[in-house]
Amino acid sequence: MQNLIAEMNWDDIRVFVALVRAGSLSLAGRALNVEHSTVVRRMDALEKALGLRLFDRLPRGWQLTVEGEQLFSRAEQMDECAHALLRDASEGAALSGTVRISALPAFSTAFLAPRLAALQERWSPITLELIGETRMASLTRREADLALRVGRPQDPSLVVRPLGALGYGLFAHEDYLARHAPQDWRFIGFDDSLRDAPEQQWLDRYRAQRPYSVKGNSALTLHQAALGGLGIALLPHYLAAGSAGLAPIASDPPPPRRDLWLVIHPEVRRSARVQLIAQLVTDVVSAASNLLCPSS
Incomplete structure (x- = not known):
């Protein structure tokens, strides 16, 4: 097997696939931009390396043998993999393209x-x-x-x-804090889809029996609700920073970092x-x- 692999020219596989797809020597040569005699020579070499007759060479054209038909699907897969490899290598070396x-x-x-x-x-x-x-x-x-x-x-x-950590803090609009004593606070938190998040579990413990006014599945929603004066929200610092009207609230113990x-x-x-x-x-x-x- 190792000797067979060493003797095989992998480019002959490409020619084999092109010939089967084209259906004739002349059309295969045109698709590959080579003379039809080159196609013949490559098929001779491939059959010799494999020790198999891949085509019946008839006056009206070349027809796949049973062995050729059995090998064609594998050869087609190899050809497609080779093209994918070259495509991925080209894309990998280039700065153009998409990154998600x-x-x-x-x-x-x-x-x-x-x-x-x-x-x-x-x-x-x-x-x-x-x-x-x-x-x-x-x-x-x-x-x-x-x-x-x-x-x-x-x-x-x-x-x-590892990139670092995200810190969280309690925030509310300053007008809300001016109008409500701590025992009357209402809270803004994640809905049940995020109830297991460490920051949400911390907030559940902190609020004790005080109710929620709003729940959502995104910190963006919580942030806007806090800006609108709907209660106390646990927000990431990067989101609350610079938000006019939001005031931080000290807490002990502090919220968890992520x-x-x-x-x-x-x-x-x-x-x-x-x-x-x-x-x-x-x-x-x-x-x-x-x-x-x-x-x-």
């Missing part, structure tokens, strides 16, 4: 988008797809090239990189465009570490 990033909606919208926009000249040949979603996109199924996760993924097949991870599927991590975007995401997160998780 999956992240929580608030982080994608309020943090990543404006900061990557400021660096557009560094990635302008690339099309970015910023996918804001609370579900865990499957990198194994190539639903995204990169993902930002709170909490370390447990899938051992993925490449993970570790932030960059996740990449190993099949795409060597792509030049994926590497570039991964580095830019790392840079903008590192530069904003004090905003994302203030030390005090």
Whole structure:
């Protein structure tokens, strides 16, 4: 078997597939941009290497033998894999193309988008797809090239990189705090789809028996509800910072921090465009570490 593989010219497989698809020597030669005599020579070499007769060479044309028919589907698969390999190699070496990033909606919208926009000249040949979603996109199924996760993924097949931490705090509109004593506070939190999130569990304990006024499945919704004066919200610092009218509320113990991870599927991590975007995401997160998780 090893001797057979060593003797075989893999380009002959391509010619074999082209000949079967074209149906004639002349059409195959035209498709391959070679003389039909070259096609004949390649098929002679392939049959010799395999030790099989692939075609009955009849006056009215070449017809596949039973052995040829059996091998054609395998040869077609090999030809398609070779084209895919070359295509992936070409795309991997180029900066043009698309990179899809999956992240929580608030982080994608309020943090990543404006900061990557400021660096557009560094990635302008690339099309970015910023996918804001609370579900865990499957990198194994190539639903995204990169993902930002709170909490370390447990899938051992993925490449993970720690980026830092996200800090949270209690916030409410200053007018709401002026009108309501703490015992009368109403709260803004996640709905049941996110009831197991550590920050939501902390808020459930903190509020005790005090009621919720609004629930949602995105920190963006909670943020807008707090700005509208609907109660006390637990928000990531990057989202609450700079929001006119929102006032921080001290709490003891403080809300939990969440570790932030960059996740990449190993099949795409060597792509030049994926590497570039991964580095830019790392840079903008590192530069904003004090905003994302203030030390005090």
